[in-house]
Amino acid sequence: xxxxxxxxxxxxxxxxxxxxxxxxxxxxxxxxxxxxxxxxxxxxxxxxxxxxxxxxxxxxxxxxxxxxxxxxxxxxxxxxxxxxxxxxxxxxxxxxxxxxxxxxxxxxxxxxxxxxxxxxxxxxxxxxxxxxxxxxxxxxxxxxxxxxxxxxxxxxxxxxxxxxxxxxxxxxxxxxxxxxxxxxxxxxxxxxxxxxxxxxxxxxxxxxxxxxxxxxxxxxxxxxxxxxxxxxxxxxxxxxxxxxxxxxxxxxxxxxxxxxxxxxxxxxxxxxxxxxxxxxxxxxxxxxxxxxxxxxxxxxxxxxxxxxxxxxxxxxxxxxxxxxxxxxxxxxxxxxxxxxxxxxxxxxxxxxxxxxxxxxxxxxxxxxxxxxxxxxxxxxxxxxxxxxxxxxxxxxxxxxxxxxxxxxxxxxxxxxxxxxxxxxxxxxxxxxxxxxxxxxxxxxxxxxxxxxxxxxxxxxxxxxxxxxxxxxxxxxxxxxxxxxxxxxxxxxxxxxxxxxxxxxxxxxxxxxxxxxxxxxxxxxxxxxxxxxxxxxxxxxxxxxxxxxxxxxxxxxxxxxxxxxxxxxxxxxxxxxxxxxxxxxxxxxxxxxxxxxxxxxxxxxxxxxxxxxxxxxxxxxxxxxxxxxxxxxxxxxxxxxxxxxxxxxxxxxxxxxxxxxxxxxxxxxxxxxxxxxxxxxxxxxxxxxxxxxxxxxxxxxxxxxxxxxxxxxxxxxxxxxxxxxxxxxxx
Numbered sequence: 001x002x003x004x005x006x007x008x009x010x011x012x013x014x015x016x017x018x019x020x021x022x023x024x025x026x027x028x029x030x031x032x033x034x035x036x037x038x039x040x041x042x043x044x045x046x047x048x049x050x051x052x053x054x055x056x057x058x059x060x061x062x063x064x065x066x067x068x069x070x071x072x073x074x075x076x077x078x079x080x081x082x083x084x085x086x087x088x089x090x091x092x093x094x095x096x097x098x099x100x101x102x103x104x105x106x107x108x109x110x111x112x113x114x115x116x117x118x119x120x121x122x123x124x125x126x127x128x129x130x131x132x133x134x135x136x137x138x139x140x141x142x143x144x145x146x147x148x149x150x151x152x153x154x155x156x157x158x159x160x161x162x163x164x165x166x167x168x169x170x171x172x173x174x175x176x177x178x179x180x181x182x183x184x185x186x187x188x189x190x191x192x193x194x195x196x197x198x199x200x201x202x203x204x205x206x207x208x209x210x211x212x213x214x215x216x217x218x219x220x221x222x223x224x225x226x227x228x229x230x231x232x233x234x235x236x237x238x239x240x241x242x243x244x245x246x247x248x249x250x251x252x253x254x255x256x257x258x259x260x261x262x263x264x265x266x267x268x269x270x271x272x273x274x275x276x277x278x279x280x281x282x283x284x285x286x287x288x289x290x291x292x293x294x295x296x297x298x299x300x301x302x303x304x305x306x307x308x309x310x311x312x313x314x315x316x317x318x319x320x321x322x323x324x325x326x327x328x329x330x331x332x333x334x335x336x337x338x339x340x341x342x343x344x345x346x347x348x349x350x351x352x353x354x355x356x357x358x359x360x361x362x363x364x365x366x367x368x369x370x371x372x373x374x375x376x377x378x379x380x381x382x383x384x385x386x387x388x389x390x391x392x393x394x395x396x397x398x399x400x401x402x403x404x405x406x407x408x409x410x411x412x413x414x415x416x417x418x419x420x421x422x423x424x425x426x427x428x429x430x431x432x433x434x435x436x437x438x439x440x441x442x443x444x445x446x447x448x449x450x451x452x453x454x455x456x457x458x459x460x461x462x463x464x465x466x467x468x469x470x471x472x473x474x475x476x477x478x479x480x481x482x483x484x485x486x487x488x489x490x491x492x493x494x495x496x497x498x499x500x501x502x503x504x505x506x507x508x509x510x511x512x513x514x515x516x517x518x519x520x521x522x523x524x525x526x527x528x529x530x531x532x533x534x535x536x537x538x539x540x541x542x543x544x545x546x547x548x549x550x551x552x553x554x555x556x557x558x559x560x561x562x563x564x565x566x567x568x569x570x571x572x573x574x575x576x577x578x579x580x581x582x583x584x585x586x587x588x589x590x591x592x593x594x595x596x597x598x599x600x601x602x603x604x605x606x607x608x609x610x611x612x613x614x615x616x617x618x619x620x621x622x623x624x625x626x627x628x629x630x631x632x633x634x635x636x637x638x639x640x641x642x643x644x645x646x647x648x649x650x651x652x653x654x655x656x657x658x659x660x661x662x663x664x665x666x667x668x669x670x671x672x673x674x675x676x677x678x679x680x681x682x683x684x685x686x687x688x689x690x691x692x693x694x695x696x697x698x699x700x701x702x703x704x705x706x707x708x709x710x711x712x713x714x715x716x717x718x719x720x721x722x723x724x725x726x727x728x729x730x
Contacts, residue, residue: 021270028600029283037070058219110535147189182433192227221246225257285314292599329365350563376553403436413492566602572623583724
């Protein structure tokens with residue numbers, strides 16, 4: 001290919017490697033998407049495969065869309081027929097074609113996190129399990145982890161501890177799964193688990209897809225969880241044409257099941273793997289790269305690599321330590337205002353933080369400065385009530401067994417079907433989980449019911465029946481327009497919201513437009529396909545490109561993005577590293593990688609900010625600066641003096657020591673980390689978060705001692721003694 005001249009030597013080597021296993025270790029900003037798209041184009045032109053014989057999976061729809069667009073530009077043809085998508089979208093497509101083997105209908109719906117929580121609450125209520133003692137959010141998180149490990153309800157029941165939350169989950173999980181199946185709906189994690197179960201149990205189906213996919217490419221391989229790992233291993237089969245791309249230094253999703261060992265130990269699965277490193281960075285200046293590397297290189301066990309660039313040395317990172325979180329936010333807002341006045345657009349700026357709770361103070365400061373901003377991770381477009389109401393109606397029209405969705409819209413807009421009627425419908429459903437639609441139909445004919453409720457239920461069912469009859473004869477957008485008219489949804493908004501209704505009506509127009517856009521680009525537009533696509537969209541998929549606004553988001557959401565100027569806020573112990581991570585070595589390493597990801601989002605200018613005092617969880621605390629700041633050499637930082645009204649606060653980082661000196665206009669405070677007493681194997685200990693445990697193993701002495709503790713609540717944890725705050729118990 002003539003266009004291979006656009007690649008650097010390492011990128012070209014990766015793009016030209018056509019057969020056998022390939023591991024591309026791609027550092028931040030090293031052009032991995034470009035490399036992947038050139039490799040896809042080369043496979044199509046030189047590898048002798050057709051478009052439908054290649055599977056390329058990544059983690060976001062945005063990344064998949066960008067990959068498709070770039071491939072089309074290279075090959076000068078459409079990517080229709082190619083499998084370029086997210087893991088979950090690919091699984092939804094496989095299941096849509098084969099899920100009958102697992103006892104589901106092909107018109108299954110996909111429920112979101114809110115509907116999952118509501119269904120779990122209903123299950124817990126029926127099992128007399130208190131949602132005050134056992135958080136539905138925690139239950140959902142643990143069931144998600146089980147599914148991502150392909151652990152079925154029966155398998156978990158055999159290994160669950162017979163006390164605490166596990167014994168409750170052993171009861172909730174099977175009932176939850178039964179009700180999902182009765183409604184013919186899947187949650188997000190079912191897409192992966194059921195696809196793996198399908199391929200494991202149906203050898204003909206597995207052979208079919210192994211035959212189709214002659215080449216498989218996986219982006220962000222360091223973020224794959226056990227289910228995704230098993231899925232890829234199954235699909236690759238014996239042909240071994242697997243290319244994975246990733247960076248262990250950017251593995252930041254261990255908390256939701258990602259296993260970094262998948263990329264670190266790739267050669268164990270494929271001993272003849274070709275390994276290529278992409279270390280040339282096309283995004284950031286050298287000083288930014290050096291500062292980020294000086295942090296992440298402290299993690300042991302990482303693949304040796306160091307990014308370099310010919311963009312230039314660039315400016316030092318600005319280090320700002322301010323007296324309060326308000327002063328921190330105010331200083332950031334004023335820096336942005338200054339830049340805007342000098343001609344830099346607001347969209348050049350991103351403010352990153354560890355937790356969403358940090359955004360409030362920053363938002364207030366930006367509003368005071370009159371700066372527009374977009375909050376990524378706030379209410380998603382498809383989570384807005386008016387949008388979700390209409391999408392839920394479409395789900396019911398697509399799948400009349402979907403009781404989860406029907407419960408949401410049975411009385412929206414209000415039609416007089418009250419709680420008493422729904423309670424009776426629940427009684428009819430009984431232990432067999434009869435679909436709610438059937439239960440309502442029975443109620444409409446129930447002589448013991450009052451005439452008014454029976455009539456209203458009958459009218460509602462007649463309305464749905466009429467729309468179901470025409471759903472297959474209309475394109476999805478036209479069906480939605482007719483639905484809005486039939487249920488008088490605009491009128492409902494105007495009556496209930498008055499002047500505020502217009503913004504909601506505008507969102508409805510945007511929803512109709514989104515479906516029309518889908519119909520233009522889809523090979524075979526159907527209601528079921530659109531609903532699946534809408535269910536799998538992320539925050540960034542509904543964000544308008546190049547909005548003239550400052551971007552606010554968590555460090556996790558920033559992955560894969562870049563901005564000319566980046567502020568990272570709250571660089572304090574308890575935030576970065578997070579309080580729940582700092583006493584576990586593996587979690588601490590992930591926090592270090594998270595900061596590395598944030599720092600490498602910056603192209604030209606990087607600000608590292610923290611505050612001496614901050615209000616967290618309702619309490620004002622004095623916080624030591626993050627230990628990660630100490631890992632950055634002084635020559636890479638520009639430590640600024642910042643006005644406070646009473647002088648200034650300056651901070652001098654002392655790399656790799658236990659002493660932090662905070663200099664103020666009136667005082668100097670020194671905090672010294674004291675040595676912790678040593679623990680011995682077999683000792684019983686107590687931890688503030690995880691309760692009681694037994695020391696199984698010790699390693700090292702003094703401040704460097706590490707202990708492996710088996711806790712009843714969370715299993716084994718490897719801890720650094722001086723940070724773990726463990727206490728001996730009798």
